[in-house]
Amino acid sequence: MLVPFRVVFEQRGETPRRLSLLVPLSSVFAALFFGALFLIATGHSPIDTYSNMFQDGFASFNGITDTLALSTVLICTGISAAFAFQMNLYNIGGEGQLYLGLIGGAWAGIALGDHLPTLLMVPVVLLCGALAGAAWIFVPAFVRSRLGTSEIVSTLLLTYIGASLIKHVIYTPGSFFRNPNTSFPQGRLVADSASLDSFGSSRLYPTFFVALIIAVALYWVVKRTEFGYRINVIADSPKAAHYAGIHANRTTMWVMLISGALSGLAGAMLIVGPYGKIEPSIITLGYGYAGIVVAALARNNLGLIIVSGILFSGLRVGGNNLQVTTDTPIHIGVMLQGAILLFALGGEAFRRYHIHVVRVHDVSTKKVAA
């Protein structure tokens, strides 16, 4: 026995209430502390950096409106991920479904032209984006529900095809989605009727409220409806579902299609909101992947997605602005986001286990006479 101590993980029967709040909070502080070490090592003041980040993310008009604008997308991709995850369906291809939402939305916005009034046009664009996202997940959903093929692999791989598709429709000369008036490859703008105005001087669009409504509505669906009841039964014990005559296949299919539609919707929201066209740089932003992070931070609880979506967006906006307002490299911001996620997820261990250190009493030295 070299080490006289042993760390014991004891599973908790029940998580104490206070820990549900204490653990996430201390995780964030631990992450900030961890980040501070790096800031000091690279010659930056942690206090200045953090107060700048907070200022740019939450505490200024531009900061908070940018944060909410970003959260519009991240809440959508967040519920897309969480909605599937809660049924143990790991749709990690929200990124690809978002690209398709962009394409679907742009198609409706361009093809339908100015024939429809804005009040009708915008919902049609959003619907087309959602349908395109659902279509992109249809094959993974079908083979998952019928054959049990891993949706993790199939949805992820389709993301790469989705990225190529975005490049294809923008970089191919004469493409329907490409702006015909410039030689520089750019997306073609959608009709005016398919574009919303942002609030005042901000970059926040009314779609933010659509995202909020959808989050609340889905929360209600899961908690109160027969469909949500089924999801809960299947998620917890497929055998109980079988016993009760609940068809898991059909529910699996629907949950995955809805998940895909939500990511597609996020893409279409970019069309009616800030972009107004297919912006090829979307494939570098990772909004779909960020949805997975948002879902993980909310522990797949649809009620918490709004909170985690706004928090994560704030971090991202604040982190991105660091480079503009100070000379801190953008990577510090990205690293801090990663650290917070890592610590938040690691903190789960404290919620689930009672961790304590015990002294190992060495009895081999005290031999008892027979």
Add this chain to the structure above:
Amino acid sequence: MSNTSHEVAQGPHHTSGAASTALSAHSIDKKFPGVLANDSVDFDVRAGEVHTLLGENGAGKSTLAAVLCGLYQPDAGYLMRNGKRINLSSPRAGLQHGIAMVHQHFRLVERFTVSENVILGSRDLPFRLNRRDINEKVAAVAESYGLPIDPDATVGDLSVGQRQRVEIVKALYQGAEILLLDEPTAVLVPSEVEKLFENVHAMTAAGKSIVFISHKLGEVVEISDRVTVLRNGRVTGHVSGRGTADTKELARLMVGRDIELNAQRASHATGHEVLQIRNLSLSVNDVSMLSDISFSVHAGEMVGIAGVAGNGQRELADTIAGLISPTSGSVTISGSMTTDRGPIQAREVGLAYVPEDRLGMGLVPSMSILDNLLLTRDRQIVVDRVSVRPEAARLIEQFEIKANGPDHLARKLSGGNAQKVLLARELSGGRGATKLLVVCSPTRGLDVGAIETVRRLLNDARSAGQAILLISEDLDEVLSLSDRVLVLYRGAVVHETPGETAKLSQVGAAMAGLANEGRS
């Protein structure tokens, strides 16, 4: 009672005995959150004997075994091996002292061959394995205890009985002197049990010690030299002498009071036919699970299905409940054919089904009692919980369920209370009024109070005119409750007898597959 155990562990008759104590445990305490699984337990096993740990589920048998083999460290107390105090920090440490456990759920790699599994975990293997050498050694070990096994066979292809043999050979190969067998017969068919007992005798004859863990009285009496009975984590008594132990006495020690094994069956006039099964057969992957079963259950009648686990009971129940489609034959409930129609149709014509697997099949663990009541009912598009809440509260009171209310989560219920929730839901009717109740192992793992409640509820349901099919491995339960007893063996009904005149020996013989060869 702890006095008695003290004497046995260290008494004078013991040291003067022919065989010496191989392993002993002294005042072992082991605590889990909320449970004292072992409460100053003393235990010892001598070389060349079979010492049984007997107790109900949750009595602390498996915990003690885990302490004995080094899987758990006791909170208090200590172990002695051949008179020397030892400290087992892991199962590997246990193995170094010659102590090995054969787990109830085997720990074998299915893709590996027998000898690959046997040598798995050995630390002194050469870099380059000489398969022929190893195979010879494995075969030699197996042969010497009458455990013939092909070292080159892939474990995935072996039967359950053969896999158990591999586990035992592995323990012996690793040099075990003391083998802990955790409920070894639970997964075996009767002929395999017989074979296992022969192997056990061969091992004890060679001076090995066997700690046999079980809750089945009959086999315990047959195999044990000594029996230690546990209840609620404490030793409640000892019995010694092979074949001489009195099952009634053992049952009393195990349960804590006199057990009336005789029938409390009230006789009724039975009514019309509720369940009719005709020529039911089921094959899964070309393996026959049920073959040509025909019987019926009438209103106000309880029909018991006896049999060793794994003889088709679960498949029969699932087929009646509409969860499995039979290969051929028909199931008719209240005059409606329900074969191939699914569980919802079966329920609509009056089926209620209490599966063997309570938490995870019958109940959804993460859901509340209220939501679990809704599981087998007709639900609206928006689930109406408000109107079900008073009923849930009423059922909790009526069935004496210990819970904080309708929102209490199913997984936080004790086994007995979970079973009561399940029965409350199934008996109170869902999609249609309950006419047929299929119950599987309704009292397994429950404490005595809950067992009595559950049996009373079943009797009440029968008195109310429901037809009941009781499927249980607990032969005493089947015999004491049922109006008629059918014995299922390898998927076929091999014996049928009225409950009142059923003979334990006859039914037991039929369960062992000896129905055609007369009485044992």
